[in-house]
Amino acid sequence: MSPPHLPCPADASGRLLERSAHLALLEQAVRQVAEGGAATVVVHGRPGTGRTAVLAEAASLARGAGLHVVTPPARRAGPRRLRDIASHLSAQTAYGPAGTPLAVLVDDAEDVIRQEHDAGCAGQRPLLRVTAGTDPAVLGADGPPAYELALRPLSADAVRVLLVEAYGEEAGGPLVPAATAATGGSPAVLCAALRWWPAPAPGPDEFAALADQVGRRHVRHTLARVSGRTVALVEASAVADGDLPFDRVCELAEILPPWRERARAELAGTGLLDQVGHPRLYDPLVADRVLGLMDDGRRHDLYERAVRLGRGDGVPAPVLGRLVAHSRTAEPRAPAALYAAGVHARRSGDEADAVVFLEQALDRGASGELRAKVLLALSTARLSLRPEAADRGFRRVLTETSGPDGSAVRLLAADLLLLRGGGSSVAAALDSAAARRKTSAAERRTLLGLRELALERGPAEASAAPDHGDGASRPALDAAEAAAAAWRHCLAGREIGRARRLAIAALEPAEAGLFAPRLVAARVLAVTEDVSLARVGLRRIEAEARRRAVGPAIGQALLGLAELALRTDDPDEAGARLAEALAEVPRTHWHPRSLPRLAAMEALVALGDGRPDLAESALVGALPDRHEHGVGESQLLFAGGLLGLHTGRAAEAASHLRECGRILLALGCPNPAVVPWRSHLAMALASVDPSAAARLAAESLAEARAWSAPGTVGSVHLWTGLTLTGLPALGHLQSAMRVLAGSTARRRYVRATVETSAALLDDGRPAEGRRLLDEAVAAGCADGERPVPRVQEVVAMFASLPKLSRAQLSTAQLRVALLAAEGRSNKAIAEKLSVSLRTVELHLTSSYRALGIAGRADLTEMLGHAGSGRR
Known part of the structure; x- marks a missing residue:
């Protein structure tokens, strides 16, 4: 059983959906003719959009208004078609009473309208003309105004x-x-x-x-319903797809010059074209169906002839490649054309078509340097479709290409392979490529630099890439070597100035440079706290990656921007960049080696938002086993440790942080600026093993000072102050305030100020503490709406202080202390209360001891006396 041949003009309920405005115009035209006037209605629309249905509705409205409706017979192809239709209309208009208004309805027959028997007009009858698919210009400028109904596809x-x-x-x-x-x-x-x-x-x-x-x-x-000549032109238009001019399409359809203008009009009348100058069918879906109705021989013959015509006219290579892809031509230039078409499709965002073109280029014999380029482009196109296949393709480029001509392609493949994840297997592939006999010295240096980046090792584990330092007599490092050396210094936590210079050198290459070294260099600059340079570098990498449509580089750049935002205490920005990274590169397309870093960022952003539940979800199933040894895994374990501290699960936090430290030390990374695991492990152990906590805090501070980045030193002072108690804690908190005051970590500075305020209160110096708390609240408000941790808690502590303090004093002590808080002298208080001066002194001394304060200056803050001017 087959689907019906004829289209269904209306929906199942007999209504014309989304055609109410069109029907209103039809009704207006019918009324105009019924009242003795004339009107023309032109119905535009692609085949299948309901032109026949609108004509049927026009006939129904006309009959209802008393018009004599004239329609042509069923249409058929052939040279006598128009003459037959014209004769039929002339015969029909002879019927009906004289003067009866006529409604002539014609579907796709502008020639009939143009030569229209004029019987209606000659008889002075009011005339309604409704035609589908006709340009109103063919009706003549002297005719009645036309109502145009443009039918569009259904929404x-x-x-x-x-x-x-x-x-x-x-x-x-x-x-x-x-x-x-x-x-x-x-x-x-x-x-x-x-x-x-x-x-x-x-x-x-x-x-x-x-x-x-x-x-x-x-x-x-x-x-x-159209002539064979028009069918041939439609088929040729489907093949040309707007890439060949009209005359060439006519040549492809084998239409001779004398017939071409007539063919142009017939083709336009089908309603199938989007444009006529360079004929293109209006919908790729319809074009595919036209091509599908042709037999294979006819279709391949048209494409091969189109290739010859296009090459003769010098059409762009991507156009030629598209035509070649649909033909069976085996000419030597076919692979190059297919490669050009694949590259163009990638730039247009059509990765699936790019894969088809590039696979055909390989199948049709691409060789030498072209083969290497095809393999690289094919693997890059597969990144967003089949990432694992893309990885295999990059490895093929490294192993199957040789010679100096393929050097640039091999380096790009190595770069993209590293971007996908790195690790020992990638390092081995890069090592193997560098060892090949025909590899140049420059290429070998870059490959070995990329190998070191893949391993993520500190100095103890690094082997091949030399660090030539800054001496003018030594050879300059290329970007990969410079980035690898900068990363080693960064992990080791030594020579921050050299790490900074090396990272800046690695960022220098502009357009078409390797992505992985620049991403690592930007990461190093984030750790050296050169925030502006890191941000600019990452933005440039992102912009270039978008132009080159390299998804992994876009995702890694956005992830780097999210990490940078967390380092500068901007959790909202971090969340926005993280969401953008996941939108650009879906989670399923991140390499397993990159997923730990991604999950760690998700958890840290959730904790910054005060959502431990979301952090827990991000970490479920993501924490690595003990066989993983990468910085990403250490970041993931660190996030798990922070979650444990946040939720009061100190033992769990300690377990994660110990494993984090084990991995980092194995990598040769003691630098707390990379991951501050020691400081947070100290906090986790503070209540169960104070001596171990103090030792870890001291070690972290020593490493931070060795790296000498102010934000890192200040942060470790802050975390040490939160770990210790008493005067040592207060000393570290005050140091944290001092060091963080000029850093980009504004929220950590506010946190340090708040914690110092609370420590001063504990130390019996509430007035100093209140002053710092007021500064912290002002700084926190200036920093945005997101509350800084502990601010409200410490504010509440100071707010409850007067009530608690008064409760600790006897009635006599409180009476004396309140008068002292007003600023009265001991003698004035004695006279006021009619007691001895010695009694006043004894009461004040007892009050200071009971309140834990140093002297008279703190009474106002402790007692909250109304006359003190306290805020």
């Missing part, structure tokens, strides 16, 4: 209405996108498909297959 909402009416509400969701895409919004195709497949609803794939079958029949039905 997704209208498609949903029809699906719900046919299958019920359950079809209003998953079936709508498939039905809209498969039918192109054509009411004819959609309605025929619905009538062919009654309830229950098919699945999306089944409906798409059915719609394609119905769509092919609809295209066949449309082409059956």
Whole structure:
């Protein structure tokens, strides 16, 4: 059983969806003619958008208004078609009472209208002319004004209405996108498909297959109504796809010059074209169906002739490649054209088409340097489709290409392979490529530099890439070597100035440079606290990666910006950049070696938002086993440790942080600026093993001072102050305030100020503490709406201080202390209370001891006396 040949003009309920404005214009035209005037209605629209349905509705409205309706017979192809239709219309207009208004309805026959028998006009009859698919210009400038009805494909909402009416509400969701895409919004195709497949609803794939079958029949039905010459031109237009001029398309269709202008008019009349100067069918879906209706021989013959015509006209290489891809030509230049088409498709964002073109370039014999370029482009195109296949392709470039001509391609493949994840297997592949006999010295240096970046080792583990330092007599490092040397200094936590210079040198290469070294260099600059340079570098990398459509580089650059935002205490910015990274590169496309770093960032951003539940979700199943040894895994364990501290699970936090430290020390990384595991492990152990906590805090501070980045030193002072108690804690907190005051870590500075305020209160110096707390609150408000941890808690401590302090004093002590807080002398207090001076002194001394303060200056803050001017 086959789907119906003829389109269904209206939906299942007999209504014309999304056509109310058109029907209103039809009614207006009919009234105008019924009242003795004249009107012309031109219905525009692609085949299948309901032109026939609108004509049927016009006939119904005309009959209802008393007009004599004239329509042509069923149309057929052939040279006598127009003459037959004209004769039929002339005969029909002879009927009906004299003066009766006429309604002449013609579908796609502008020649009939142009030569129209004029019987209606000659008889002075009011005339309504309704024609579909006709340019109003053919009706003549002297004719009545034309109403133009432009029919468009159905929207997704209208498609949903029809699906719900046919299958019920359950079809209003998953079936709508498939039905809209498969039918192109054509009411004819959609309605025929619905009538062919009654309830229950098919699945999306089944409906798409059915719609394609119905769509092919609809295209066949449309082409059956035109001449063979027009069919040939439609087929040639589907092949040319707007890339060849009209004369060349006519040559492809074998239409001789004398007939071409007539063919142009006929082609325009089909409604299938989007443009005529360089003919293109209006919808790729329709073009595919036209091509599918042709037999293989005819289709391949057209494409091969199009290749010859295009090459003769010098069409762009990507266009030639598209034509070659659909032909069977085996000419030597075919692989180059296919490569050009693949590169163009990638730049246009069509990775799937790019893969098709590039695979064909390999199949058709791409060799030498071209083969290397094809393999690289193919692997890059696969990154967003099949990442594992892309990795295998990059390895093929390294192993299957040789010679100096392929050096640039090999380095790009090595760079992209490293971007995907690194690790020992990638390092081995780069080592092998560097050892090949025909590899140049410059290429070997770069490959060995990339190898060191893949291993993520500190100085104890680094082997091949030399650090030539800054001496003018030594050879300059290339970007990969410089980045590897900078990363080693960064991990070791020594020579921050040299690490900074090396990182800046690695960032210098501009367009088309390798991504991985620059990303590592920006990461080093973040650790050296050169925030502006790191941010600019990452933004430039992101912009270039977008231009070159390298997804992993975009994702890594955005992840680097998120980490930089956390380092500068901007959790909102970190969350935004992290969300952008995941939008650019879906989680399933991140390499397993990159996932720990990504999950760690998700957890840290969630903790910054005060959402430990989300942090827990990010870490579930992500914490590594003991066989992983990378900085990313250490970051993940560190995030797990922070979550444990945040939720009061100190033992769990200590376990994660110990393992984090084990991995980092194995990598040769004691630098707390990379991951501050010692400081946080000390906090986790503070209540159960104070001596171990103090030792870890001292070690972390020593390493921070060796690196000498102010933000790191200040942060370690802060965490040490939170670990210790008493005067040692206060000393570290005050140091943290002093060092962080000029850093970019504004929220940590506020936190240090708040903690110092609380420590001063504990030390019996509430007035100093209150002053610092006021500064912290002001700085926190200036820093944005997000509250800084502990601010409100310490504010509450100071707010409750007067009530608690007064409760600790006897009535006599409180009376004396309150008068002292007003600023009265001991003698004045004695006179006021009629007691001896010695009694006043004894009461004040007892009050100071009970309140734990040093003297008279702190009484106002402790007692909250109304006359003190306290804020």
